[in-house]
Amino acid sequence: MTAELVRGQNHPLSRTRVEIRIAADTPVLALVAACDDTGRMAGPGALAHPGAPAVLPGLAAPEEAAAAHRFAVDLDAAAPSVHQLRVVLVLPPGGPARFGSVAAPRVAVAEPGGADLACFALAGLDAEGAVVALEVYRRQGAWKVRAVGQGYADGLPALLADAGLTAPAAAALASAAAGGAAGRVGGAAAAGRDGAGITAVPAAAAGSHGLAAPQETPPAGTAAGPAAAGPAGAAPEQDGPAAVPGPVPVSGTPYAGTPGPVPAPDGAGGPPTVDYTHPRRRRSTSEPPEPAPQAPAPAAPGEAPVPVAGDAAGWTMDERLYNQVWGMFEDLARAVAAYRSACEFADSRLDRELDAALSDPRHRVAGAGHPARDAARARRDELAAQARSVLDRDLDQLAAEAAVVEPALPAAYARWASPVWHGAPAAGPDEAPMALRLGDLHLPERPDLRIPMLVRLPLERGLWIDNGRTGSEAAMAADTDRLRRAAMDMAVAHAARLLAVHPAGRYSVHVIDAAGAGAASLAPLVHAGVLAGPPAAGAAGVAETLERLTRRVDLVQMAVRAGAPEELPPDVDTAEQLLIVHDFPHGFDDRAVTRLRYLADEGPAVGVHLLMVADRDEAAAYGPLLDPLWRRLMRLTPVPDDHLADPWVGHAWTFEPDLPPAGSLVLDQAVERAARARRHARP
Incomplete structure (x- = not known):
């Protein structure tokens, strides 16, 4: 057939x-x-x-x-x-x-x-x-x-x-x-x-x-429009049918870049989108690649290949796993898009055949057209069943691959519940990771098939964790106080993960909590002493923190332009900087908002990144002044939400944040290890 x-x-x-x-x-x-x-x-x-x-x-x-x-x-x-x-x-x-x-x-x-x-x-x-x-x-x-x-x-x-x-x-x-x-x-x-x-x-x-x-x-259909409208990128080839998540021209297809979906900002122009551009990280040609994982024996004709963790391209195992994860994302996007397109085609053909049956004069006698209509519906059901069979086959293979890949992920990519977070490594990491896990992505055709959502590091685009009650059914059903606490807990979890997966002294975290409303969530970071300083409170604290980071951006930019980055003043922290802003815009005046926008625009290029925790509706009081900031940042939610749009095939991906299990001490342990590593690294 x-x-x-x-x-x-x-x-x-x-x-x-x-x-x-x-x-x-x-x-x-x-x-x-x-x-x-x-x-x-x-x-x-x-x-x-x-x-x-x-x-x-x-x-x-x-x-x-x-x-x-x-x-x-x-x-x-x-x-x-x-x-x-x-x-x-x-x-x-x-x-x-x-x-x-x-x-x-x-x-x-x-x-x-x-x-x-x-x-x-x-x-x-x-x-x-x-x-x-x-x-x-x-x-x-x-x-x-x-x-x-x-x-x-x-x-x-x-x-x-x-x-x-x-x-x-x-x-x-x-x-x-x-x-x-x-x-x-x-x-x-x-x-x-x-x-x-x-x-x-x-x-x-x-x-x-x-x-x-x-x-x-x-x-x-939605499975793919003309290539010219797709994302530009060619990426590592993967196995799932693809709808074309635009950049999913990700892996080996002829698009101009590869996948690594990273939801793009959502701003006034529309919903956030997913950027599949593959980083194509390069290393020194003199540095030998890590040995590749044992390749599985070729599958017998008609049998699915045995999944292997780390079988994608890359110099290091982290890079191969990163590419494999985004290849799995691409495969899921393509498989579902192909299924939806096939169902749409079956429905459109059914409509045409029913119209033809109704317009045939021979079928105007009572009951004469029933066989033709029944046959048309049967053909539609057969096509839909065939499409579902293909989808189930591909998703079963993806689920098998996910079951193998998930336990092999390093700490930066792994869930908080993963055993990799519960061990006590002999030493801290030697280099910064390629990416960071923000949560999981899934589609309604197979909600249990979760693909890790990885964002490349360093953060070229900051994050906005929306703690408002609008935008999703889950948010509207949540208690306001619990939702705000969950959003701040999510921000702290991301900061703790960043500190734990970077070499000691290579990452600094600053916090602006003007009203002190985030003290309970920030307690693990404060008690471990891993913050660059106490959380800034009040308008004066907001202004002082923004002034210090703005000065760092200016000095590093001037040093880079002058070709003398080693000439920075001794008080300038050369580590990557993360600024967490809680309960924005409380404590911010127009000058502070302008500086915040400056950090969002100019900071990432010189190692200063933003993580905002705020209600977008409340922040809308600033009107057009904040539009560029919103477009710059990637919006996330502390509850499951399908706000991430896929420009390649139009999927609405459901994002589910990854938080430490309730009652677990895994976050506190990770922060304590980061604090010990920092103390031992100091001269």
Whole structure:
């Protein structure tokens, strides 16, 4: 049975020898890009194109433009460093300039000389002149195919630049690819090449197994719009079907960046969004990577691969786990988006068939139309059931992976209930972590499947923990005092985690609590002596703290611009700084608000970060003065809330904060260890 894929959906391959078939109403150039497990090309030599069709081991591209192409794919022949093979379609010179002006091309993966296994119609394109049609990728020892449909209005140069080439190299390679096919538009494809992992066969031979135009083309739906509207980013490839969380062009898909969702600020312009841009953290090339985890044995055909913690790309285990977590996020987003899109398609087809049944004169006799309507509903239910079956399969695999990954997470990424927080490490951390866990994310299709929400460090965007009772049912049902206490407890938990996972003396925490209302929550930090000073109270304390941090920002900026950061005055603390502001705007005048905005805008670049705890409705009294601040900070809630919007596929993610278990001393123990490490580190 052929799987009709929607954009972003994947399908497992039970064999390593398959055919990729392309059918279009106009001649297209077919190229093959070989990418690593982060979705990047090693260089111009990683693209097989008409000017150099067989420059890669195991890869060959057609030497001509044609309306039909067929690739014989031998995945066993692909180089070990190749984790993704992307089939790229380009409109050649002299023909249509954009895919939106021609019928949607179709691609299929099939048994060699046999039936289609999965097919995909590249619907929804508009101004794109180059598009990544699909990709065959390696995931935990198994191969899968993903329907991509990522297009580029600026053509092949933009696509290659997204894959990691410099702009000059991308332009030169695009010119060579187009030049290699010059004068051959409309001709037959070149003959197949023996020994290549992907070889082209004559276009004429594709006729018997070409793709017939379907009677119906599923709509793009929310699973993915034209690539041009998606996030820019290519990220480490992961295995779930994707709806396209915009940047989930995260892992190996052809988007311009990778996932690492980090909810973006929500401000007056709309709800917060998720930024999937992969950090691509780089380390010294002389520093050897940590040994990779033991790879699982390849899964038998039809069986899901065995999950392994840390099997993503990265130099260190922390980096690999970070990439794997965000790959899981991407997979969940894509799986659910593909399911929702399939259900929407089934519903729309049911509506069309019911309309047709009602408009047929033969069905106007009493009861004559019932069989047609019943049959239409049965087809809709069958499609929905098939989509749910695929979703359950993918989510079960993700749940199995989460069960393996969660216990392996380091303290910065782990839940407070994790055993990693309950041990007594012999020594503090040697370096700052890549990211910090803020809580969990989940979707209504599988509420029990929780993906850690990690935010990159240092905090390029501060946090706003909203302690107001508006915005969610959970907040409106909560007692006001308990909600405010929970918000401050959440802020203290984040501060304690930051102190515990940084080397001693590398992180300082300041607190503004003008009315002293947060004293109970702050007690563990105050008693352990890990704060940079006593919590600032009253208007005078607010002004003095803001003045001190503003001065630090100014001095560090001047030192950096002068190229002499070592010339800072001895009283300037060079550690990362976190300012917790509780019960804002109590104790703030206009001057203090202006300084706070300055710290939010200029502070992150020089190591000063904000964590606000306040009611957004109460703070709205300042009107437009605070709009830039709100847009700058990431809004979180102390109770479960679905305010985080996904720009890639439009998901509303439910955020659930991670707090220490009730009655547990884990936070106090973590703070005490940080305090001891700080005392021992002092000269």
